[in-house]
Amino acid sequence: MTLLHHWEEGPASAPPLLLGPSLGTSLALWDQVAPELSAAHRVVRWDLPGHGGSAADLIGPGATVGDLAALVLALADTLGIDRFAYAGVSLGGAVGLHLAVHHPERLSSLAVLCSSAHFGGEALWRERAERVRREGLEWLVESADARWFTAGFSVPRLVRDHREADPGAYAACCDALAAFDLRDRLAGIGVPTLLVAGRHDAATPPAHLREIADAVPAATLLELPGAAHLAPAQCPRAVLTALRTQLDGPPVSGTAARREVLGDAHVDRAQARQTPFTARFQDFISRYAWGEIWTDPTLSRRERSMITLTALVAHGHHEELALHVRAARRNGLTPEEIGAVLLQTAVYCGVPAANAAFATAQRVLAEEETG
Incomplete structure (x- = not known):
């Protein structure tokens, strides 16, 4: 036809x-x-x-x-x-x-x-x-x-x-x-x-x-x-x-985007820990990272999750990596896709970095299955 x-x-x-x-x-x-x-x-x-x-x-x-x-x-x-x-x-x-x-x-x-x-x-x-x-x-x-x-x-x-x-x-x-x-x-x-x-x-x-x-x-x-x-x-x-x-939909605020990606529980904990000393930093994150970067439609949230996982593996930020493995699942990545991203990091960030990342991701995904 x-x-x-x-x-x-x-x-x-x-x-x-x-x-x-x-x-x-x-x-x-x-x-x-x-x-x-x-x-x-x-x-x-x-x-x-x-x-x-x-x-x-x-x-x-x-x-x-x-x-x-x-x-x-x-x-x-x-x-x-x-x-x-x-x-x-x-x-x-x-x-x-x-x-x-x-x-x-x-x-x-x-x-x-x-x-x-x-x-x-x-x-x-x-x-x-x-x-x-x-x-x-x-x-x-x-x-x-x-x-x-x-x-x-x-x-x-x-x-x-x-x-x-x-x-x-x-x-x-x-x-x-x-x-x-x-x-x-x-x-x-x-x-x-x-x-x-x-x-x-x-x-x-x-x-x-x-x-x-x-x-x-x-x-x-x-x-x-x-x-x-x-x-x-x-x-x-x-x-x-x-x-x-x-x-x-209407443009998403930085705080709303942060909650959608990281979850209410994490944001609530961060806000509960906020002090006058950290308040400006929390405001900076909400306005700049979440209000400008994560709400920019040029990249989808799936794509941003992939990039973020790679950057966190490269710098060895394992606590943040665990947080963003959960975020990646919220943004629609399957466990197989997360594994493929981490495998890619083995080539460009090094096998030891990827090895630690796989251990972190496996723990988080297992917690999701049993939770």
Whole structure:
């Protein structure tokens, strides 16, 4: 089976996130957002049929948003992705709504950007599809910047992608938009849902996103004052911040991160032992080590645990090593993975150091099994 053209970024073991594009664009729409998200997620961007690198014959006349959603699910299945977070713009957002209604078991969360539960009725999109089939896309390309962005803003790469899209596939996507209307199904969406509206979006005005927010029980609505229709290209930092909060929750405080990694019992003991003499040091650890380093999404907590174990072995800090073996288990490392990390240290830190580390780790893991 021919798959949608796609790019993968980020660790294969990280939580998966699929990103959908708007009509007339390509996966380049996410160029300023996806690399940042890939620090903590397995990001998969995909192209619509006939757009970017996707084959035009993946859909044909009379296509539906359901057909596009089926192609996305086929891509996810082939990549071994069962459940995933999803974010999409315009038509890509409509695909996300379809998945949330018809395949909720596949989604962990949903973000719908500059999109709608309906796109203004059939007539407009049927007429556009017919004209594109007759005349091609050049007449639409000329107005792309005005439809997509606020005055004076442009992304030449996206305009070029619009010009190079296959007219037949573009028209089939218009057919899908013409037939799309999920307004009567929105109340059944149960996944956490973020809705992002561009305040200057003429194609899908904020009222369209507000309509979804009012109907979806677990919805949050954000309106971006500087954005029109393609918010990830025009306001990437704002979109990135919104998606990070949607995917990972609000930024974790240093104390909260310390408790999540080391456990309440350890932190409670440390605080109970705190004196005026050590108070500034405890505050330093919470603010710097836990508030800035351990909460930085560039590395996952699993990866940070691996690095920390290696550093503690190298310096012979066995008491701290025991503490961080327990932390590594909380961060999702298996005993086998911890053993593999310690075996690696034998090569680069020395066999005696690794020997002592294995003894410490074995004791801690045994205590966990019996405790």
